[in-house]
Amino acid sequence: MANIHYHFYPRTEPPPDFVTQIISAFEKHFSGISTVQLNKGLTSDEVLAKIRPDLIEIGFEVESGKTRDQKIERPVFYGEQGQPTLKYEIDAYHSGWRCGLEVEAGRAWMGNAVYRDLVQAMVMVQVDVLALAVPLSYKYKSSGRETSSSDFFNTRNVAEALFGHSRFTLPYKLLLIGY
Numbered sequence: 001m002a003n004i005h006y007h008f009y010p011r012t013e014p015p016p017d018f019v020t021q022i023i024s025a026f027e028k029h030f031s032g033i034s035t036v037q038l039n040k041g042l043t044s045d046e047v048l049a050k051i052r053p054d055l056i057e058i059g060f061e062v063e064s065g066k067t068r069d070q071k072i073e074r075p076v077f078y079g080e081q082g083q084p085t086l087k088y089e090i091d092a093y094h095s096g097w098r099c100g101l102e103v104e105a106g107r108a109w110m111g112n113a114v115y116r117d118l119v120q121a122m123v124m125v126q127v128d129v130l131a132l133a134v135p136l137s138y139k140y141k142s143s144g145r146e147t148s149s150s151d152f153f154n155t156r157n158v159a160e161a162l163f164g165h166s167r168f169t170l171p172y173k174l175l176l177i178g179y
Contacts, residue, residue, distance in 0.1 A: 008173065022055075098128040099131055114154075118158070
């Protein structure tokens with residue numbers, strides 16, 4: 001059995017049925033993307049490349065490279081003639097589920113990519129669920145010695161605070177995935 005971890009927020013609601021399909025895409029490739037089992041983790045682009053065929057199979061439009069025509073964008077604002085005036089990039093999007101997917105790697109926690117993803121999802125049009133995949137363990141060297149950051153558990157603590165607090169309500173649901 002693969003060891004993908006996940007939580008769905010808010011915790012007062014059951015995950016939608018499609019969550020199992022997203023998790024299966026990660027589980028299928030766990031041995032090749034595992035940040036716990038591999039000596040050195042992959043980049044986010046490398047992880048996305050491994051799961052891309054499975055995501056496409058379940059209906060996602062998936063970033064395929066770094067050129068403009070290979071990127072996936074979601075509108076934030078519309079202007080004259082109904083044309084998007086501001087758009088944010090996202091790794092994958094499923095229009096039927098209104099689900100955006102972001103895969104993060106080395107800079108997920110220490111580079112604050114998690115915060116950027118959480119904030120940008122608040123304003124992207126038609127993103128009702130954000131699936132955010134982060135490393136279970138990000139391994140790196142500090143002062144010449146091996147160390148690691150528990151990115152999934154750190155991100156889970158932020159999600160618990162955001163979705164559990166009574167001061168505000170986020171306009172989307174969150175599927176947090178640890179790989």
